[in-house]
Amino acid sequence: MPGADRPARGARGPYANGERRRAEIVDAAMAVFAEQGYERTSLRDIAERAGTSHASLIHHFGSKAVLLRQVLQRRAELDRPVRAEAVRTAGLLDAAVEMMHRNARVPGLIQLDATLTVEALDPAHPAHEFFRQVYDDFAAEVLPELERERDAGRIRTDLPLPLVARQFVALIQGVQIQWLYDPGVDMAEHVRVWLELLRPARG
Amino acid sequence: MPGADRPARGARGPYANGERRRAEIVDAAMAVFAEQGYERTSLRDIAERAGTSHASLIHHFGSKAVLLRQVLQRRAELDRPVRAEAVRTAGLLDAAVEMMHRNARVPGLIQLDATLTVEALDPAHPAHEFFRQVYDDFAAEVLPELERERDAGRIRTDLPLPLVARQFVALIQGVQIQWLYDPGVDMAEHVRVWLELLRPARG
DNA sequence: GTCTATAGAGCGATAGAC
DNA sequence: GTCTATCGCTCTATAGAC
Numbered sequence: 001m002p003g004a005d006r007p008a009r010g011a012r013g014p015y016a017n018g019e020r021r022r023a024e025i026v027d028a029a030m031a032v033f034a035e036q037g038y039e040r041t042s043l044r045d046i047a048e049r050a051g052t053s054h055a056s057l058i059h060h061f062g063s064k065a066v067l068l069r070q071v072l073q074r075r076a077e078l079d080r081p082v083r084a085e086a087v088r089t090a091g092l093l094d095a096a097v098e099m100m101h102r103n104a105r106v107p108g109l110i111q112l113d114a115t116l117t118v119e120a121l122d123p124a125h126p127a128h129e130f131f132r133q134v135y136d137d138f139a140a141e142v143l144p145e146l147e148r149e150r151d152a153g154r155i156r157t158d159l160p161l162p163l164v165a166r167q168f169v170a171l172i173q174g175v176q177i178q179w180l181y182d183p184g185v186d187m188a189e190h191v192r193v194w195l196e197l198l199r200p201a202r203g
Numbered sequence: 204m205p206g207a208d209r210p211a212r213g214a215r216g217p218y219a220n221g222e223r224r225r226a227e228i229v230d231a232a233m234a235v236f237a238e239q240g241y242e243r244t245s246l247r248d249i250a251e252r253a254g255t256s257h258a259s260l261i262h263h264f265g266s267k268a269v270l271l272r273q274v275l276q277r278r279a280e281l282d283r284p285v286r287a288e289a290v291r292t293a294g295l296l297d298a299a300v301e302m303m304h305r306n307a308r309v310p311g312l313i314q315l316d317a318t319l320t321v322e323a324l325d326p327a328h329p330a331h332e333f334f335r336q337v338y339d340d341f342a343a344e345v346l347p348e349l350e351r352e353r354d355a356g357r358i359r360t361d362l363p364l365p366l367v368a369r370q371f372v373a374l375i376q377g378v379q380i381q382w383l384y385d386p387g388v389d390m391a392e393h394v395r396v397w398l399e400l401l402r403p404a405r406g
Numbered sequence: 407g408t409c410t411a412t413a414g415a416g417c418g419a420t421a422g423a424c
Numbered sequence: 425g426t427c428t429a430t431c432g433c434t435c436t437a438t439a440g441a442c
Contacts, residue, residue, distance in 0.1 A: 018407075021407080036325075037321075037322075039242050039243060040242060040325075042434075042435060042436085043435085043436065043437090044434090044435085052408075052409090053408070053409060053410080054435095054436085054437090055408075055409070055410080055411095055437085055438085055439095056407070056408055056409080058436080058437060058438080059407070059408075060407090062437095063436080063437080064436070064437095111324065114321055114324070115321055115324065117321075117380065118317055118318055118320075118321035118322075118380065119240075119321075121314060121317070121318065121380075121383050121384070122239075131384065132384050132385070135381065135384060135385075136385075159396070159400075160396065163389070163392065163393065163396060164396070166381060166388060166393075167374070167378070167393055167396065167397065169377070169381060170374060170377030170378040170380070170381045170393065171370070171373060171374055171377055172377070173376070173377035173380050173381070174372070174373030174374055174375070174376035174377025174378070174380075175370070175373040175377070177320065177321065177324075177373070177376050177377075178338065178369060178372060178373045178376070180324050181324070181334065181335050181338060182335070182338075182339075185369060185373075186366070189366065190366065190369075190370055190373065193362070193363065193367070193370065194370065197362075197400040197401065198400065200404075201403075201404025220425085221425075224425080245416075245417060245418080246417085246418065246419090247416085247417085247418095255426075255427090256426070256427060256428080257417095257418080257419090258419085258420085258421095258426075258427070258428080258429095259425070259426055259427080261418080261419060261420080262425070262426075263425090265419095266418080266419080267418070267419095
């Protein structure tokens, strides 16, 4: 199946080598951004990791900012199927527990999110809109799930759910940062306990 | 009373002008760090704000890292009396609601904390130990307060309080970042609702 | 498509006049 | 104690050979 829907040009489809090279560079950039953040990472750092020159990065992507956007897009693509499976089997809220457990085992992944999120607070940052949208979307996705849970009697009826949905985002964000300072922090357990707090009174 | 316990040298105490100048530079640095973070701020940016040259900053502080430490120390000194008063009148937990409400009105203050916190994740960063200590200390200070509240029957008895103490820190951190992305987020209300979640079941 | 060379700018820090 | 001048370095991005 791979490449079957493309006209052959050379051994693989068109631009196959160029696309593979670009993918290698994006992977290298993702790794180095995760270790050092965006601002502190130079094109030379990424080029060294990818086994090429910083000039070739510019050739392929045009600028460091564009490369960052490719990294964010790639990360979202990698996440989507894993996340979809977790949501399918556990529901959106409990899936977060599973996702945090899993993400903690991928070196640099959470540091990438935390570092870029805060760097991108500046509205002029190339990833500012991306993160604003990600958080808004996530809160908007969580809200109806919270309403369903409330209507099913599984969470308290006296809570301002739009605020609670946003608090879910904030909690995940904050727990990640505390975990980065102290790996003894159990991120999944934090989310689990917080979800427990939402449950109705049991006497 | 001011300066009375010092031998006069010139019109004011010793080093009076130098200390005033240093204080002005620290205030300027605090403002610019708050707007741009530490890494993205140059000594020239700070010097311009303070109305002097970047060389004079080095003269007074020796390095950019030392200047950052002075800023953090100054910020802690500014915070201490306000915080102490809030804790005295409201108790430690409710004081946080008050503090977040107040801090939201000081431009750049929360951005300073959030930006530096994440930049300082790197153990080699000049503020890494400072922030690790601040978060550990705060969680350690909150824990006995939570235990008192539990013993007084004001919060649930089935919660892992050491984790909850750390979650308080994480929540404040995360809510601040969400607020920076969307000023419509009501930080104090988030803390208030979370504290409400801790209360015992009421049927 | 990848390289070397380099432009052009900004950085932290230093030296030394005043 | 403050300045100008500058060092030595790093950065993003460009130019052009191959």
